[in-house]
Amino acid sequence: MSAQTTIIIIGAGAAGLIAAKELSDQYKVTVLEARPQAGGRTTTHYPAPGIHIETGAEFVHGELPITLSLLKEAGIPYTPINGDMYLAENGELKQEEAWIEDWDQLLGHMGKAPAATTMQQLLDQYYPAAQYAALREHVSGYVEGYDLADLDKVSVKYLYDEWTLEQGTNYRIDNGYTTLINYLRKDIELITNQTVQHISWEPGHVTIKTQDKTYTASKVLITVPINMLQNESIQFSPALPAYTAAAKQIGWGTVIKFNLLFKQAFWKRDIGFVLSDEEVPVWWTQSENSLVLTGWMGGPRAAGSQTDLLERALHALAKIFNEPNTAELLDQGFVHNWSTEQGIHGGYSYGMPSSESAKAVLTTPVANTLYFAGEALYSGDSPGTVEAALHSGRETAHKIKSPQV
Known part of the structure; x- marks a missing residue:
């Protein structure tokens, strides 16, 4: 892989996939996912013909601009509840x-x-x-x-x-959220069953180690659930103590x-x-x-x-x-x-008294090289939702495209 033009995104949930979609016109983008499939907390199960169940996210909570525009763009039907x-x-x-x-x-x-x-x-x-x-x-x-x-x-x-x-009005997606995930992941290079364990970084270059492989890139976008940062499931070198401390100021429920x-x-x-x-x-x-x-x-x-x-x-x-x-x-x-x-x-995040200041830390890029996104880092009217993840992923992709000097 060329570290000159490659961005690696960690996590193939809604935030990671929309970021990959936004960035793929300018960069070579690879998405690493720990699980066997994309979707994260939006996973539809189809137990029998004509029946689907949502194991995770189920609703579109109101007139949500990004979610509804993507559904319309993809021609995916949705129905008021x-x-x-x-x-x-x-x-x-x-x-x-x-x-x-x-x-x-x-x-x-x-x-x-x-x-x-x-x-x-x-x-x-x-x-x-x-x-x-x-x-x-x-x-x-x-x-x-x-x-x-x-x-x-x-x-x-x-x-x-x-x-x-x-x-x-709240809505359901007629054939489940997985139809939206499939649309977002189309034409994206996705490598599943890759659990990121360690990220070594310096400005403009990162080395990412999973359980069995090593990847290099010029930038990395981390979209794992906030508890993975709280628990330091990914080790950073040099360490990011301020970012770990900030992650612990955001609530996480199940x-x-x-x-x-x-x-x-x-x-x-x-x-x-x-x-x-x-x-x-x-x-x-x-x-x-x-x-x-x-x-x-x-x-x-x-x-x-x-x-x-x-x-x-x-x-x-x-x-x-x-x-x-x-x-x-x-x-x-x-x-x-x-x-x-x-x-x-x-399940998803919730706000603690210091969460907004913590989000300000976590949404600040590290040397225009390390970026974080996900529903837990969203500040707006739709917390804990797929819309929150989509908003955060898209916003962070725009930061990567237009880095601050």
Whole structure:
């Protein structure tokens, strides 16, 4: 390989692939991926003809400019999501607009909180446990389940900005996110099963070592999940202590996702999402005619290896829908524990009080030679999404094309 014209991108997720697409008109680009296939946290599974399930990212959360423009450019169809939101309580399903009592008051406190405040600190200040046990439980479930966050680490400002944002219509990609990944990776040199272990660098030259090969380039773009930088899974020489310290100021959560195909529907067809206090607390339907229910268990309780996951999911559904025969009605069950997934070990990032300053460090190129991108480094209205990864990858590609002197 010629180190004069080559850029190596580490990670074939959305950020790495869109960067490769943007850069390939000016540079020789090679993408190294630790896993057997591209896609990262966007991986569609096709268990039977006419059926697909998303093991990771599933939704297009609103009118997202990059995601939707790519889908249109590629001619990939997508469909608005319909269905109402329900709250499961005491064996009943109740349609709910807001499922946290005193929601408006809570948002008021959140909007006025100092920037350094965590959600745990805010709850302790305004909602003492003895008096507000139910509210604290609801908030905890939402923060951990939806944002995958630890209460004592997540920034109140981050949650406030996210919770008060009007996203508009949400969409699903008709044949799954993998169709978008396949479009992005077209004509890209991709080498899979290459786990990068060490990067030696000097201005204008890098040497990258995987478990069994060595690559050289003039620049490298690192798009691995933020926890890989936190854990120093890649060693840098010279070391980058300020970048490692910055990575540790960005939250990282995990999730277990369930896709259960049933022989018949035992739920109402107008249901979109169901929120509950069961062990697998969040469920949603697919299209009106689909026999798939998707479950979501996020945050600290989803970390590490788990046992009896399918049984626990069926038990949760039995209680939510008052249907004792969920196991007998199950046709196929797919359980995806992202905390144990090779090269990823988690779901997506969340904001901590120092995350924005940390992102400023990580998005600053090192000697116009080392660059970092990914959903965790995005600052905008769509955190933790594929759009965030695409935005970060494209923005960093533009930095590589127009380096700062």
